[in-house]
Amino acid sequence: MISFQEFTLDNGLRVIVHEDPSTTLAVMDVIYDVGSRDEDPSRTGFAHLFEHLMFGGSENIPNYDSPLQRVGGENNAFTTPDLTNYYISLPYQNLETAFWLESDRMKQLAFNPNSLEVQRKVVIEEFKQRYLNQPYGDLWLKFRPMIYQQHPYRWATIGADIKHIEDATLEDVKAFFYQHYVPANAVLVVAGRVNFDEVKTLAEKWFGPIPGGVKPLRQLVQEPEQKENRKMEISANVPSDRIYKAYPMVGRYQPGFHAIDMLADLMGRGESSYLYEHLVQNKRIFDSLNAYQMGSMDPGILVIQGQISEGVDIETADNALEELIQEFVQSGIVEKSLQKVKNQAEASLVFMEVEVLNRAMNLAMAANAGDPNWVNTEAEKIQAVSLSDVQSWAKRLFIDGKSNTLWYKKEKN
């Protein structure tokens, strides 16, 4: 149970406070409701590039990091397809420094041209380091456009192409800031050894004067229903063949999400899971097999991925996997296994609450999605999943015409 109180400033900024006097830290988490799904298709990767620019100085503070480090704090940020999250942790007595820094860059970014030039290069190196210079690193760059043909999830958060990052201009940066980085489009969480009344006073002092702006209306093209199985093969200099499969599912806050989450765990979480037992352990067709769902806010995907054992033909492996998925749908979903994955999910939730920063981040995510108290109802929702829920979702997900399969093959020497 994560206790919290909340209030909303006149400019529309929603503020959530979680007091935990047992720590000597204070943390601040800010989510802006903008991610790579909100990008222009010809300017992909921009939300993430912009996140880098948020560290390039604001109207009154030329350097974001140093003043924070000077008072003993640390910070970082990340961008997802759905949102952008910034977080700080620092000794509690210096909490006001976090308010000062975070409010100034929400009020007015510096738009420093040099910062754009440098961060453009840094992001291109990040693109190479994570996606191009790693075995299988380009998988999602290739797989997303096959799974999503309309919805902006079809490009990765890093961007569809390095060229889009090269082409970004300062005008783009300004437009993006004025449209998305407004109080009405943000959620602020303050947690740790903090006091509600003090946070309220500080929030009014530092964030209160910022003009509220208008929360942008999100009108994304939704993905049409998939009607045929899709398949693609790519090959590269990798040591093993791999199979990736994706099946369309509901979004993070839609009915059925928890049942599908349990379904993925039953199939492929850890070495006692159904897929592992049959195809890694018993038949020795795969060296590894995992299933998971992406947790995206718009309708997402359940992914199954496996690395094929040396000497096994990829087609044989795929047939065995397809056959096993059908066997699982028919007879593999049983009460004891469901109880197991529920126990695993329960433990994960408790462990998530150990760190105060995680608690703050989860409150912010839930608030951004609609209601901060969703962090506290998660456990009941998991327990409420019934065997028949999971079985019926399995039958709906794994039907002919709904699969996306990618064969990632090693190049023949």
Added chain:
Amino acid sequence: MLDRSTPPPAYPIELVKFPTVDVFHLSNGIPVYSINLGEQPVFKLEIISPAGAKSGEKAGLANMAANLMRRGTQSHSAQVIHEAFDFLGAFWDIQANLDNATFSVYGLNKHFESLIPWVAEIMKEASFSQEEYEKEIAIEIQKNKLNWQKTSFAASQLFRGQIFGNHVYGRYSSPESLADLSRNDLFDFYTSTWVNVKPIIFLSGKISDQQLQLLDRFIGQLSFEASWPGNLPIVSPQAVQIEHDRREGALQTSIRAGKLAIGRNHPDYFKFSILNTILGGYFGSRLQNNIREDKGFTYGISSSIVPLQESAYWVTGTDVNGENSEQTLEEIKKEIRILQNELVSEEELELVKNYLMGSFTGELTQAFDIAEKIKVIQLENLAPDFYDQFQKQIIQCQAQELREIANQYLNLDELHVVMVGA
């Protein structure tokens, strides 16, 4: 009108007293270091055996033996064991590093009693069956091939090989060396370490006496015949080399540059650690400012001290745009020379001191993080007040001392360099 250009008042960061650690001895003499802190009903149990890479005759033994320990006992198949841990919602792993191996279990307190008998069984009765051996070796070989394709992995391995030469710390495995490990090699390694040598236990989280009693009931009754192994041959400095393993088609170059260094048991360690922070140990470091924030050659660059039980090394690492690898190396050297010749400004030193003190504040309020530090103190035989001393030394550190340290411990003539990629 609110003045946004003046920072709010900054308050000094208070020293955090390192907590008193409870030591409980099981009936067979195994020490259990425990730290009870936090509200969530969780625990982290870590059992440490001297089953690290340095105890093995061949490269890869320790790591492979750790893998196989997870794959079945004389009484239970791997499937049954994994099912049992997963059903109790516990996360567990066995990992070997250069010095030791750790059997870790994270779980909810209400399942502690059900989990411990499994832990005891795996410590003593892992089966290393022929079938699991064949499967796990085949999987590990593929994993190893994949790792060697990553330029950053390859650079780290080759760098360690260069620093330590023929010493066991310099060994690394390859698909060929893995294929050469027999089932008997692995089982003998397991027997001579986990089965025979009395381990050390660390327990953290919301801990109760009842948990200690349970440890005694199941692990306190096991018998161990051997004591911890003695010291290894002394590490001697190797001839400096500059190695560049070029890979066709690579877009980046993974650079590792560094040398043998002093470890935590050396009186200059604290100052060396502060110096490392300034150079490459935090996000605002000089290397990060120069190579990333000024030149945009990389997504990130950092330097770190890697203390081992019988040696230590210092390394700086980055993945840079292929065209800029030589220039990056020159800039690394340049930053070291500046530290050797010029004094760090009071402003920068103050910032780094506060940053480090702030990190301590964060790390000393959470049970699992404290347990990490207790482990360091015990495994490296440090004074119990090591982390209190560390904080005091941070506060007292002077710029002149750092310049001396830079000259003494970062001699550029001793810099080993490995580059892999473009």
